[in-house]
Amino acid sequence: MPRMGQEPKRRAALLAATVEEVGLAGTLDVTVGQIARRAGMSPALAHHYFGGKADIFLAAMRQILTDYGAEVRAALRTAPEGRRLEALIAANFSESCFAPATVSAWLNFYVLARRDAQAARLLRVYQARLRSNLVHALQPRAAAPQLAARRIAALIDGVYLRAALSGEGVAGAAEEVIAAAHALADIR
Amino acid sequence: MPRMGQEPKRRAALLAATVEEVGLAGTLDVTVGQIARRAGMSPALAHHYFGGKADIFLAAMRQILTDYGAEVRAALRTAPEGRRLEALIAANFSESCFAPATVSAWLNFYVLARRDAQAARLLRVYQARLRSNLVHALQPRAAAPQLAARRIAALIDGVYLRAALSGEGVAGAAEEVIAAAHALADIR
DNA sequence: AGGTTGATTGACTCATCAATCAATAAAAAT
């Protein structure tokens, strides 16, 4: 069985398994053993490829943010000029970003960011990017883009949070946030 | 030293210590020993008064919600008729609710609610109460109170979340949410 | 063939902690 060049596959499998496991458990209190088993390998191998548990979590968070970034970039690229705001919000509530396990993992990484400086930095990157994207999208249509962006960002996070907690279907969440965003954009 | 009627004091001390410790650590990964030490007693005594760790957390969460409920009720009682909405939002961002440790503890209890059914129930009570209060306050001034309430509730949670994460000063948060809420109330 | 390197794991170590328990001490009750 053991062939060469397994590293990328193993790493990817571990990251996916981490998100799944954290999402399923609803907590970062998952053992390396659980993650490794789900990824189809021994705990020792997980330690071999990543230094330790913290590194695994961090890498998983980075992965989620990367995926999110790609999703957003793709959405903005294909959006018509005047509908950047709508596309941006829709991307934030896209299927891939909104898979239950992913949302739950997000929430837990939020908490991780309170302890871990590196996680906090990652999160700040995400927040800055979201804000910047929002400001850009709001530029031509809002009286006070910076202000509106801050509010809409908070709204997005809030809806996310509620989704993560109530576990209820989030169908229509994007549309609702878009409607609310239109109202928020017009504040003077 | 050992006198009678210590139980209430000890319980209260443990709950306060729990919030402080969880808030400080930024995680529920605090030991009973840490909590007990901060409350000025041995770990064994903590186990004596509460059944176990889970019970301590649950009681602490209940305490936070009780305090929050009292704060809100007081604010609504003294608010003039036409300013219920503003008073309600202000109460949600009051000093006591917004102490850093408290906010951090909230966030972690949010996460706890994903695993623990009892915690989830408590959280649902809070959410229902907030929504009901918002609907009531919006009744005379919003076209669609239910809808607006849902959005404003999400916004409040979102701002809370951001405050918990960025640790930045939240001065003026209430005013900003109030302004946004006015805009959100007018959606048809 | 023989050696090097990456892949892989079982077994082990070490630390941490929740929970228990028996023992002690002080008040209250009789």
Added chain:
DNA sequence: ATTTTTATTGATTGATGAGTCAATCAACCT
């Protein structure tokens, strides 16, 4: 005075889980 009740803790137990290490195995290179 002695019995009961409440308060309190030190010491212990038992489980769990992160991280390490030496050993195995297969491919690749020379």
